[in-house]
Amino acid sequence: MFTVAALYHFTRFEDPAALREPLLALCLRQGVRGTLLLAREGINGTIAGKRAAIDTVLAHIRGLPGCAGLEWKESPARDMPFNRMKVRLKREIVTLGQPDVDPRAAVGNYVEPAEWNELISAPDVVVIDTRNDYEVAIGTFEGAVNPETRSFREFPAWWEENRARFHNKRIAMFCTGGIRCEKSTNYLLGLGESEVYHLKGGILKYLEEVPESESLWEGECFVFDGRVSVGHGLREGPHELCHACRQPILPADRARPEYEAGVSCHLCIGQTSDEQKARFRERQKQVDLARARGENHIGMKG
Numbered sequence: 001m002f003t004v005a006a007l008y009h010f011t012r013f014e015d016p017a018a019l020r021e022p023l024l025a026l027c028l029r030q031g032v033r034g035t036l037l038l039a040r041e042g043i044n045g046t047i048a049g050k051r052a053a054i055d056t057v058l059a060h061i062r063g064l065p066g067c068a069g070l071e072w073k074e075s076p077a078r079d080m081p082f083n084r085m086k087v088r089l090k091r092e093i094v095t096l097g098q099p100d101v102d103p104r105a106a107v108g109n110y111v112e113p114a115e116w117n118e119l120i121s122a123p124d125v126v127v128i129d130t131r132n133d134y135e136v137a138i139g140t141f142e143g144a145v146n147p148e149t150r151s152f153r154e155f156p157a158w159w160e161e162n163r164a165r166f167h168n169k170r171i172a173m174f175c176t177g178g179i180r181c182e183k184s185t186n187y188l189l190g191l192g193e194s195e196v197y198h199l200k201g202g203i204l205k206y207l208e209e210v211p212e213s214e215s216l217w218e219g220e221c222f223v224f225d226g227r228v229s230v231g232h233g234l235r236e237g238p239h240e241l242c243h244a245c246r247q248p249i250l251p252a253d254r255a256r257p258e259y260e261a262g263v264s265c266h267l268c269i270g271q272t273s274d275e276q277k278a279r280f281r282e283r284q285k286q287v288d289l290a291r292a293r294g295e296n297h298i299g300m301k302g
Contacts, residue, residue, distance in 0.1 A: 002077045003054045004034075004225065006204060008044040008093060008179040010103045011066030016040060016089055019064060023057075024087040032057050033082035034225070037093045041102075043067065044093035044179055046225055048081050073177055073204045075234035081226030096183045097153045100190060108173065108185030108196035113206040116199050117216050119172055120144075125197075126169040130155060130180045131222070134247045138229060138239060139219025141174065152180055156187060163191075174199040174206075176221065207232050222248055243287075244268050244280050262287060 013019060016038040023036065027047065032054065034047035043064070047057060054074075062070050111119055120127045120141060127144040129136050136146045147158040171193060173181045181198035188196050199206060203221045210217075212232040220229035220237040228248050229237030239248040243261075245268035253259060258269040262284030263277050272280070 002048045002080055003051050004046060004048045004075050004077050004081060004227075005054050005058060005072045006046045006075075006177045006223075007058075007061070007070060007072035008042065008177065008182075009061075009067050009070045010042040010093075010182065011064075012104075013038065013040055013042065013065060020087050020089060023060065024085065026060050027057055027085045027087070030056050033080060033085045035082070035086045035088065037088050037090045039090045039093045042093050046223075047085075048077060048225065071201075073201060073208070075204065075208070075230060077225070077227055078236065079226065094179045094183060095151070095153050096155065096180075096187065098156055098183075098187055101183050101186050103182035103186045106186055106189050107182050108171075108189065108198045110200040111172070111197050112200055113209045116172075116174075116206060117210070117214065119197060120216065122170070124168075124170055125172050126166045127172045127174070130173050130175045130184050135176070135222040138237075138248050139217065139221050142216045142218055144174075152183075155184060159188070159191075170195040170197065172197045172199075174203060176202050176223065177204050178202040204230070204234065208234050242268060243284070244272065244277075 019038055030049060030053035032047050032049035034045060036043060036045035036047065043061065047054065058070070058072065061067055119125055127141055129140050129144045129146055130152070132150060132152070133146070133148050140146065147155060149155055149158055171188060173184055173196070175181050178199070178201055185196045185198050203217070207217060207221060207230065215232060220231050220239060222229055227236045228241055229239040231237050238250055240251065241247070242249050242265035244264050247265070247267050249265050249267065253265060256266050258264055258266040263280040264272065
């Protein structure tokens, strides 16, 4: 069994590049895999490994400048959900594309998972899912607004087009682990919205703490690792990825005529050219050959 740790922390790194190599080297020594992003505004990512190895890496991250208060969310995985370890330097640890947004200055009111149902059931509250469209497609909170964005960078434009719909409403926002809401609530506060709330710890914390019998969550929660989705109690969900479009599909979708392993699914069959499909078939051929040799291939998991 592996431990999966999802984490983020906003702090000021004067030289994130200097932090990269020691962090990557430690993860590799410990057999930890996943992706961590470093930027001047902090750290974000998900890693997986054995219990002691995750503890060692988390202790190192807590020792980085300003990271003593790091919080993270854990869940189990039967198999290692990542193929390799990456530590990347980025302009933002979650990309909103708004240079004036700074979650260290102010964010919306945190709402504990145990109090979330009461808030989002109030008639003067509008609930907004800040995740991407393919994430929302497999699960969301009952009655939540879906902005139908393909990336978080599209959220500000969507808000400007739709803000009149939410006049005189309290705004409750949520995302997978909380990081997107740190920025989206700061963004709304900067635009003059005063009553802005967000789910502390995100969907993952809600699914961990709120009993399924009391839950207002419907479906599964997309996660950015080889498990693809999790449900109540953070149990691994039934979804898998189409390795052509990287969108979640169900096992039954493989029986659909549009499905070809590594090449297409019903969600993307008409979105790629014959030339692209030929490249995908060659990639899948290499994946199958690696699997037959008992080896891992970078196309096999996220």
